[in-house]
Amino acid sequence: MATRRIMSIGVVMQAQWPSRVFAIELDKSGAFLHFALREKAQCTATAPPPPPPETFTHDQRCYSLFVCGGGGGDHRVQSARFHWALRERLRSELPAECELLPVSSYLPRVQGSLIKGYFLKDASECPLRTERVLSDLSRSEEAGGVVVCSYHHQRGGDGSQCVSQQVMMWPLAENQHVDISKQTSCYVVPSEALDYHPSALNVANSDVFYSLEEATKVLEECGDIIPESRAVLQLLGQRAPSRHSPGFPVVVIEGLDATGKTTLTQSLREALGASLLRSPPQCLSPWRPCFDREPPLLRRAFYAVGNYITAQQMGQEASRAPVIVDRYWHSTAAYAIATAASGPVSSLPPEGSDLYRWPSDLLQPSLVVLLTLDPRERQRRLEDRGEVQTKEEQELDLDRLFRLRVEEAYGRIRGPACVTVDAGPSADKVLQRVLHLIREHCRL
Numbered sequence: 001m002a003t004r005r006i007m008s009i010g011v012v013m014q015a016q017w018p019s020r021v022f023a024i025e026l027d028k029s030g031a032f033l034h035f036a037l038r039e040k041a042q043c044t045a046t047a048p049p050p051p052p053p054e055t056f057t058h059d060q061r062c063y064s065l066f067v068c069g070g071g072g073g074d075h076r077v078q079s080a081r082f083h084w085a086l087r088e089r090l091r092s093e094l095p096a097e098c099e100l101l102p103v104s105s106y107l108p109r110v111q112g113s114l115i116k117g118y119f120l121k122d123a124s125e126c127p128l129r130t131e132r133v134l135s136d137l138s139r140s141e142e143a144g145g146v147v148v149c150s151y152h153h154q155r156g157g158d159g160s161q162c163v164s165q166q167v168m169m170w171p172l173a174e175n176q177h178v179d180i181s182k183q184t185s186c187y188v189v190p191s192e193a194l195d196y197h198p199s200a201l202n203v204a205n206s207d208v209f210y211s212l213e214e215a216t217k218v219l220e221e222c223g224d225i226i227p228e229s230r231a232v233l234q235l236l237g238q239r240a241p242s243r244h245s246p247g248f249p250v251v252v253i254e255g256l257d258a259t260g261k262t263t264l265t266q267s268l269r270e271a272l273g274a275s276l277l278r279s280p281p282q283c284l285s286p287w288r289p290c291f292d293r294e295p296p297l298l299r300r301a302f303y304a305v306g307n308y309i310t311a312q313q314m315g316q317e318a319s320r321a322p323v324i325v326d327r328y329w330h331s332t333a334a335y336a337i338a339t340a341a342s343g344p345v346s347s348l349p350p351e352g353s354d355l356y357r358w359p360s361d362l363l364q365p366s367l368v369v370l371l372t373l374d375p376r377e378r379q380r381r382l383e384d385r386g387e388v389q390t391k392e393e394q395e396l397d398l399d400r401l402f403r404l405r406v407e408e409a410y411g412r413i414r415g416p417a418c419v420t421v422d423a424g425p426s427a428d429k430v431l432q433r434v435l436h437l438i439r440e441h442c443r444l
């Protein structure tokens with residue numbers, strides 16, 4: 001297994017290294033540094049590389065680590081889990097003076113080309129400790145696919161300062177003859193930035209799944225590692241997913257935590273004599289904490305499958321009475337897209353992007369209502385409720401930008417789009433407003 005993974009990163013990196021762009025994420029506000037590599041042979045005295053970006057400072061040693069992953073490769077589950085665990089491992093093993101930043105390597109405009117890694121700035125007194133950690137990492141069996149590079153200040157052909165990248169560790173399987181001589185030492189040059197976060201290149205089928213088949217594939221792939229995924233697939237059963245809602249309307253209520261979804265959905269059930277469902281469905285509750293601890297690939301596949309189970313229930317219930325649903329596909333896609341990106345709303349995939357489309361095989365509700373709330377009022381309601389928040393919801397409070405990205409992503413999803421309702425007025429006024437919308441949009 002390790003050999004195949006090493007081959008894949010060797011081949012991918014060797015073939016594409018000179019065309020790849022590396023984006024170092026400087027902080028959560030969305031500041032990025034994009035750079036490319038240029039072979040030294042191409043850099044003559046008349047065309048020296050541009051001056052080094054400020055990130056590569058003289059007083060800190062810099063390294064990058066790239067983990068083979070993403071895409072639809074054979075080992076994407078192992079790679080995703082390895083990359084996920086690597087951050088904690090590096091944090092605990094590296095000297096405290098090491099700063100760890102996410103870095104993405106990608107081919108501009110090529111879907112699925114993203115390889116994730118970490119950029120390391122070491123300000124400690126002793127470089128040996130850091131290098132020992134990196135060397136141990138590259139030797140460990142599970143880390144067969146890690147490429148480690150270091151960065152050095154040099155004088156360019158015309159005497160100007162420049163930064164070069166050197167491959168420190170490129171673990172190749174025995175009998176592999178990958179020529180890395182051209183890549184062992186390159187100049188680092190600034191590169192054009194993307195208009196959006198590079199994660200958008202790998203959102204499809206890594207963060208958001210556009211068919212049941214793609215989502216179940218992930219759970220099938222991790223059956224040996226996470227037995228819970230087999231139980232989830234069993235619940236999905238053999239029945240084909242419902243595509244059309246028969247008879248009565250199906251109304252989905254969406255919104256951030258504490259916007260009033262539970263309050264409203266219960267009132268709607270009473271007012272309309274409706275069935276009340278939620279996604280993920282109750283039957284998945286025992287396994288939710290397990291998948292919430294996993295990397296996005298697995299966590300999002302779990303929630304995606306949850307929507308299809310809820311869709312089966314919707315199909316059954318809507319033949320008897322109106323159906324109200326607490327969260328559905330909008331939540332799954334909006335949280336996934338907003339988490340994959342960082343920084344301001346402008347870092348999201350652009351409006352109209354195919355990433356906001358509805359999966360063609362997932363039952364479409366008759367109406368989706370998005371509850372919005374002033375952030376201070378939402379905070380007040382959260383505090384009043386005094387409940388433990390999920391990790392992601394805690395992050396919502398810490399990260400204003402994240403909340404803005406989730407809300408914007410909600411609004412960009414199409415097929416059906418959501419109708420926004422201000423959840424600030426009293427619970428009864430919100431109920432009356434939504435009942436009015438239901439009468440307007442659905443045949444009751």
Ligand SMILES: Nc1ncnc2c1ncn2[C@@H]1O[C@H](COP(=O)(O)OP(=O)(O)O)[C@@H](O)[C@H]1O
Pocket residue numbers: 255256257258259260261262263264381382384385423424425426427428430
């Ligand atoms: N329209 C409203 N006005 C004032 N408080 C509300 C309103 N709707 C809900 N609440 C209160 O806000 C808190 C969060 O509501 P809840 O329905 O649990 O939200 P969610 O299900 O979206 O997390 C609860 O304490 C609830 O009683």
Ligand SMILES: Nc1ccn([C@H]2C[C@H](O)[C@@H](COP(=O)(O)OP(=O)(O)O)O2)c(=O)n1
Pocket residue numbers: 256257258261279280303306307327328329331332333335390392393
């Ligand atoms: N259909 C769904 C429902 C929730 N999710 C994810 C999105 C977020 O990570 C969490 C939010 O769920 P949470 O339990 O915090 O929300 P509520 O308490 O139900 O309002 O779950 C999802 O991906 N798909």
